[in-house]
Amino acid sequence: MTEKVIAVQELSKDFSLGKHKSIHILKNISFSAASNDFISIVGPSGSGKSTLLKCLSGLLRPTNGSISIDDMDPYQLSPSQTAKMRRTTLGFIFQSYNLVPALPVFENIVLPLRLAGKQVNRASVEQLLKKLNFTADMDSFVTTLSGGEQQKVAIARVLVTHAKIIFADEPTGAVDANSKKIIFDCLRTLADNGACVIMVTHDIELAAMTDRSLVLRDGQLIKRLTNPTASEILAEIERG
Amino acid sequence: MFKLIILQLRYTWQAWIGALVVFIAAGIVLGVTMIGAISTISVHLGHGNYNPVAFFATPAIFGLITLMLILTGITRLLITKFKTDYNLWAILGANPNQLALLIGGQMSLSGMIGGFLGYFLALPIVRIYYAWVISTPGMREFPAIKMKLQLSSLTLTVLILGAFIGITGIINAKKVFSDGHKIHRLTKKRSCNLSILGWLWCVMVVGCLAYVYLLFFQGSTRLAALFGGHSLVETYSQALLALIFLMIMTINAAETVILPGLVKLLTLVFPTTLIKTFKTAYWNVLDKKDFLKTVAVPLVIFSLIASFFMYMIFDLANVASKRNLAEIVGTLSLFLGAPFLIILANTISLTIISSSERTTSIRQLQLIGFSLKDLMTEKRIEAEIYGLIVFIQATIGNALLFVPILKAADKTHTYMFDSWWSIFEWPAVTGTLVFLFILIVDDSYSYKIYSQNRFNVTQK
Structure with missing residues (x-):
C-alpha cells in the first residue's frame, strides 16, 4: 500500500532583485507524491526545475505556499530536527555529486550513519558497491574518481541510509551511457522497493521511463503526465 | 567524529596555516606564563608580595581575553572559506552541534600545534624579559629564577591552549551555524546585519555608555554612589574602567552598523573622481565586510586600551613623575605586550586566510584590463581605506575617552601631561600598521599574479 509522503500546496518562490524588485521563479505549484512513486520534473532551461527540487527538499525556503514531507513542514523544524530528517528520511543525488572532498569513498558513503551514531559495516558497503559495478578502491579520495564512479558513491550513500524520499537533480547529467543506465536502474529499484524518487532531468528518454512527469514552464506546472512517453513529454515542453 | 575531524583537517590544512600564526602567538604568551610560573613553583618561590607566579599570570589573562575576542572573526572567516563544504x-x-564540533576540533588541534611551537619560542623571550625585570629599579625585589623547559609546562601550554581555542571555536561556530537557521522574528538578521535583539542590545549598551559618560559631567557624588571607592581617585579610576568596558562593548555590538557607514563616509574625503580605481577599491572593501570587521575591531579596541593605560599611568596615576621610564615600559609591556602580539598575529592570520579571495579578485581585475599600476593603485586605496577606518574610529574613541579623563584630572586635581594631540598617537600607530601590512601583502600578491600571467601568456 502506498503512503503519501510529499504534499505541495500553492508553492511560489520569488528572488529579490534589489529593494523593490523581485523575480517570480515558481508560481502556485501544487502536487503530491507517494511511496513507490518515481516522478520526473522536466521543462526547458530556466523553467524552475532545480529551484522546485530545492524548495521540496527543504534546502530553499519558498516565498509562499506549504510543503509537507512525511507529514512535517521542513521549514518549521529546529536545526537538529532538520539534520535528523536529512540523515534518516531524505536522500540527495545531485549532478555535482555532492561528495565531501576531504573524505575517502568509504567515509563518504557512511557519513550519514556516522552522524546518526549508527553502526557501520564495511563488508555490506563493499557488497553494495560491487552491485553498483564500482571498480575503484574504497579508500581512495573521491576527487580522484571519474564522474560515473563519483555518482555511484553518491547513490551508495543514499542506499545505506534507506531514505524514504530521494531527490535527484540531473543525476545522470555528467556520466557516460553505461553509468547512466546503472544509475537510473538503481533509482528505479529504489522506487519499486518503496522509496519516493523525485528526479529533475533534461533527458526525455529517462523521464519517459518514470511513473509520472511534471512539466514546468516559466515557473508554472503546466502538465502532469502519468506513464508518459517521450513524444508526449517533448510535445508538452515544446508547446509555446 | 574524531576521525572525521582529522580527515577534514588533513584536507583543509593549508587554510589552517593562516590561523596557526595567531595560535603560535598565543602559544608564546601562554608559554611565557607557564615557563615562568612552573619554573617559580618548582623552586618554591611562588609566594610573598613579589610573587613571580602572579606577575607571569598577567600576560596570559590579557592574552587569552584578546584571543577570545579575535577568535570570533577567525572562526567566521574559516567557515566562510569552506562554506560549500559545510553546507554539504x-x-x-550534520546538525549545528556536529558542525561546530568539526570546526572546534580542527581549531583545537591547530591550537595544540600552535601551543607546542609557541612554547619553544617563548623560552628565550621569558629568559630575556625576566632577566630585564629583575634588574629594573622598582622590580628588583623579584627573586632570581632560572627559566627552563619542563614537560609539565609544555603539556599545560599545549592542553590549555588547545582546550581554550577548541571551546571558543565550538561556541563561535555554533552561533554561526545556528544563525543560518534563524527564522524567529527576534533573532532573524534584518537591516545592517542586526536582528531585533541585536538592535535592542546595541541600544542598551549605548544607553549605558551615555549614562556613565554623562555622570562625568555632574558632581562626583553620583559617580561615588555608583562606583564606590575609598577616595576620589579610586572612584574615578573605577568609573573610567567601567567606561572603557562599555566603549569596547559598544564597538563590538555596533560594528556592523558603524563600519560600512564609515567606509561610505570616506567617499566624501577621497577625490573619487580623480582616482579611477577608487570605486573598485571602495566596493571591494564593502564586499569583504567580515574581513573589515575582523581586522578593524581588534585594532580599534587595542588602540583604545593602549591609550587608556597611557592616560592612567602617565596622567591620572602620575606614575611618570614617580617612577623611571624602564619601569613604565615594563608595566606597559606586561599589560599590553600579549594583546599587541596576538592582535598583530591576527592581522597576519586574516590576510593569509583570505589570500585565495584576494587572488581571485586580483585575477578578475587583471582579466578585465587592469594594468599592474592600476592594480597597485587599487590595492593601495583599499589599504588606505582600511588604515583610515581604523585611524578614524580609534581617534573618535580616544576623543570620547579623553574628555572624561580631563574631567577626572580636574576633579582629582591631577596635572595632565598629555594634551589633545595624544588622542591621535595610538590610532596613528594602529592605522599605519594596518595600512602597511595590507599594502605589502596585496601588492606582493598583485605583482606575483601579474608576473605569472604575463609569463604564461609569453609561453603560449
Whole structure:
C-alpha cells in the first residue's frame, strides 16, 4: 500500500532583485507524491526545475505556499530536527555529486550513519558497491574518481541510509551511457522497493521511463503526465 | 567524529596555516606564563608580595581575553572559506552541534600545534624579559629564577591552549551555524546585519555608555554612589574602567552598523573622481565586510586600551613623575605586550586566510584590463581605506575617552601631561600598521599574479 509522503500546496518562490524588485521563479505549484512513486520534473532551461527540487527538499525556503514531507513542514523544524530528517528520511543525488572532498569513498558513503551514531559495516558497503559495478578502491579520495564512479558513491550513500524520499537533480547529467543506465536502474529499484524518487532531468528518454512527469514552464506546472512517453513529454515542453 | 575531524583537517590544512600564526602567538604568551610560573613553583618561590607566579599570570589573562575576542572573526572567516563544504555536511545531516564540533576540533588541534611551537619560542623571550625585570629599579625585589623547559609546562601550554581555542571555536561556530537557521522574528538578521535583539542590545549598551559618560559631567557624588571607592581617585579610576568596558562593548555590538557607514563616509574625503580605481577599491572593501570587521575591531579596541593605560599611568596615576621610564615600559609591556602580539598575529592570520579571495579578485581585475599600476593603485586605496577606518574610529574613541579623563584630572586635581594631540598617537600607530601590512601583502600578491600571467601568456 502506498503512503503519501510529499504534499505541495500553492508553492511560489520569488528572488529579490534589489529593494523593490523581485523575480517570480515558481508560481502556485501544487502536487503530491507517494511511496513507490518515481516522478520526473522536466521543462526547458530556466523553467524552475532545480529551484522546485530545492524548495521540496527543504534546502530553499519558498516565498509562499506549504510543503509537507512525511507529514512535517521542513521549514518549521529546529536545526537538529532538520539534520535528523536529512540523515534518516531524505536522500540527495545531485549532478555535482555532492561528495565531501576531504573524505575517502568509504567515509563518504557512511557519513550519514556516522552522524546518526549508527553502526557501520564495511563488508555490506563493499557488497553494495560491487552491485553498483564500482571498480575503484574504497579508500581512495573521491576527487580522484571519474564522474560515473563519483555518482555511484553518491547513490551508495543514499542506499545505506534507506531514505524514504530521494531527490535527484540531473543525476545522470555528467556520466557516460553505461553509468547512466546503472544509475537510473538503481533509482528505479529504489522506487519499486518503496522509496519516493523525485528526479529533475533534461533527458526525455529517462523521464519517459518514470511513473509520472511534471512539466514546468516559466515557473508554472503546466502538465502532469502519468506513464508518459517521450513524444508526449517533448510535445508538452515544446508547446509555446 | 574524531576521525572525521582529522580527515577534514588533513584536507583543509593549508587554510589552517593562516590561523596557526595567531595560535603560535598565543602559544608564546601562554608559554611565557607557564615557563615562568612552573619554573617559580618548582623552586618554591611562588609566594610573598613579589610573587613571580602572579606577575607571569598577567600576560596570559590579557592574552587569552584578546584571543577570545579575535577568535570570533577567525572562526567566521574559516567557515566562510569552506562554506560549500559545510553546507554539504549540513545537507547530509550534520546538525549545528556536529558542525561546530568539526570546526572546534580542527581549531583545537591547530591550537595544540600552535601551543607546542609557541612554547619553544617563548623560552628565550621569558629568559630575556625576566632577566630585564629583575634588574629594573622598582622590580628588583623579584627573586632570581632560572627559566627552563619542563614537560609539565609544555603539556599545560599545549592542553590549555588547545582546550581554550577548541571551546571558543565550538561556541563561535555554533552561533554561526545556528544563525543560518534563524527564522524567529527576534533573532532573524534584518537591516545592517542586526536582528531585533541585536538592535535592542546595541541600544542598551549605548544607553549605558551615555549614562556613565554623562555622570562625568555632574558632581562626583553620583559617580561615588555608583562606583564606590575609598577616595576620589579610586572612584574615578573605577568609573573610567567601567567606561572603557562599555566603549569596547559598544564597538563590538555596533560594528556592523558603524563600519560600512564609515567606509561610505570616506567617499566624501577621497577625490573619487580623480582616482579611477577608487570605486573598485571602495566596493571591494564593502564586499569583504567580515574581513573589515575582523581586522578593524581588534585594532580599534587595542588602540583604545593602549591609550587608556597611557592616560592612567602617565596622567591620572602620575606614575611618570614617580617612577623611571624602564619601569613604565615594563608595566606597559606586561599589560599590553600579549594583546599587541596576538592582535598583530591576527592581522597576519586574516590576510593569509583570505589570500585565495584576494587572488581571485586580483585575477578578475587583471582579466578585465587592469594594468599592474592600476592594480597597485587599487590595492593601495583599499589599504588606505582600511588604515583610515581604523585611524578614524580609534581617534573618535580616544576623543570620547579623553574628555572624561580631563574631567577626572580636574576633579582629582591631577596635572595632565598629555594634551589633545595624544588622542591621535595610538590610532596613528594602529592605522599605519594596518595600512602597511595590507599594502605589502596585496601588492606582493598583485605583482606575483601579474608576473605569472604575463609569463604564461609569453609561453603560449
